[in-house]
Amino acid sequence: MKATIHKLLIQIGAHFPDTPFAVQYWTGETARYGHGEPAFTLILRSPGAVKRALRDGSLGFAEEYVAGNIEVQGDLQALLKFQTAPIYDAAQLSLWEKFKFLVSAMLTRDTIGRAKKNVAHHYDLGNEFYRLWLDETMTYTCAYFRMPDDTLEEAQRNKHEHICRKLRLQPGQTLVDIGCGWGAMMFYAAENYGVTCVCYTLSERQYEWVREEIERRGLQGRVSIFLKDYREAEGQFDRFVSIGMFEQVGKPFIPTFFKKVKRLLKPGGTGVLHTIGGRRSLPNNPWIEKYIFPGGYIPTLDEMINAMNAVDLNAHDLEDLRLHYVETLDQWRHRFNRRLPAVVEMYDEEFVRRWRLYLNAAAVQFRHGETHLYQIAFVNGRDNSLPRTRDYLYAANDAGAYFKLPVYDTERGIVR
């Protein structure tokens, strides 16, 4: 058993010569791999735990880690980075694993009832839990750190401002938000841009929170919320936004989602989709699927563009905020760690280990893996009065900077 592990660790270590590490076996013996100060020590408490990790891959490793049978002292992310080595390349999934993924994707029946249950699993952990470590705007999506020393709060407001600019919001316009979380985007848009907002969530806790906030802020009639699935959304709006919800839609429902966006958006209207995206279409990590986000799927950029093209939603601006998510996750982990005693009291040690693993693994994926955070701005059909440049995102708005194409007459030249 130890010989097998030793051989595997030498093989992995060869891929990461800059990351020396140590291993402590259940017998008390220790071994070192690579040269220099170890970045972490992997503590293997029983041969059974190692067997499971080897047999069940990331699911086995994560379950044994959460149970405390495998421990990591030092830099957990350095260990998690080992996942990105080519030996773990998901392109090398066995035919059987690919077949299982195909079948499970086909069998997915993402009914509205099921979607609600999936959302409840994660977001209904309790507003008190998220309030412990999210920023004061209660925003649980990638922030936008314009400046290196922005606080998390500032970076979340930056994100909302950035999206409002991408939407080119004007007072009096209507805006729909699909998957609004605790409503921070809507409150920002209503209060700073004078738009009327309608938003949707499937989380009962979020729904209650947002209703109370509407009262508290005196935004009745300017922000409304529905406890409904995106497929039940109604009406037609000047602007559309969805932040960090599309990851929950599922591969078979990508076209369904964009058909709904098409119906919700007026012709010529602008939308912004903010979502995690992957380089390749892959099954969810089985541990994430089981414990963190059941029913999710990381779409690829071409899957999204393809489905958008099919209904004449035309992307005109794409931005990858991948590195901003690394910083966001760093901040969340710091804040989570600062509130550990409260989290332990609310849940237990296993819960803490699960979240520690999740927050670190996500950061590694954005930093070293193939995971991106895309903001896609798009128009329903055509808008021939778009801004000439994207200065509107970065400077004070200049009304003269918008396209006003002249009516062209072949014979007489430009006539107006």
Place this chain on the structure above:
Amino acid sequence: MKATIHKLLIQIGAHFPDTPFAVQYWTGETARYGHGEPAFTLILRSPGAVKRALRDGSLGFAEEYVAGNIEVQGDLQALLKFQTAPIYDAAQLSLWEKFKFLVSAMLTRDTIGRAKKNVAHHYDLGNEFYRLWLDETMTYTCAYFRMPDDTLEEAQRNKHEHICRKLRLQPGQTLVDIGCGWGAMMFYAAENYGVTCVCYTLSERQYEWVREEIERRGLQGRVSIFLKDYREAEGQFDRFVSIGMFEQVGKPFIPTFFKKVKRLLKPGGTGVLHTIGGRRSLPNNPWIEKYIFPGGYIPTLDEMINAMNAVDLNAHDLEDLRLHYVETLDQWRHRFNRRLPAVVEMYDEEFVRRWRLYLNAAAVQFRHGETHLYQIAFVNGRDNSLPRTRDYLYAANDAGAYFKLPVYDTERGIVR
């Protein structure tokens, strides 16, 4: 015959109530459609010409227009806009037409010899011809009109500056340009950013021109040019650019192109692809294919992203400059019209009519159709020192604005 035409024109006119028009038949009779001052008069000189247009669609119409058997007085673009009516929707291609497209795409053997012939067809018309009406930088791709009153020259330089910023060029870097035209991008980059450039063209006329310009500007050793196909390009560069060449690559060769880009670009290096893109994968317009750009194909955005993902080229910034192409084409048409006597002397009236149709039809496609101009900035693999925001495109560069992710240690917090 006249009854058939009349019925068809009523049907088309109903889709464009804002565009009244008149028709003058070969008998001398005239008719008016819609209410108000006609935007144009369609002059049908013979029943045979009309029969051909009805039988062969856009190819028949264009050939009869160029031959002078069909004439348009007034706003040619208003007539060409009729193409975008749903009755002409290419989604309604017959099964037979789709089959023909599929077969022709599969049969395409884009050998290097064939590619060279296709390029010669258009670009070897003669440097003197293009010098008549292009701007002084000899740039024959979409310009970037930052300000409404930019001249064509300014807008072309703006485009080159915009791309240099997207590439984040630094002195001493190497840059490869695939399909360099008359070299304007390379001259701009070498002279303003101190980079060393290698560029490729398949046009002998362009090759000669660029070689002379290198001498004239004293850029020997800083700009080199090869008369070779992109598939023959060699070396590895810090930066990659291709402007208005990808449209010539052809559908079956999209993966081939990006595999070559992957090999030409250093790991972590940045590239910018500037290309026309369509919403749907469609056969070329048969007239454009026969007379203007043989062997071309307008790729869709998802086709490009899909092929880029396959070789780990990661798009991080997409911008649609569609409306800038409308303005560019307006400028080219003006300048072309101003030099008509010289063009007629160089060629003939048919040539003028062909180019008039081409420049107007292209403008209509960008303005009302499903044609876009995409600039895609991408990284080969990952670059974790990307700028935080896109201010670098719009303001003076701020060196502090780049990502420098700290090394994170789970236990000890951020360590450097």
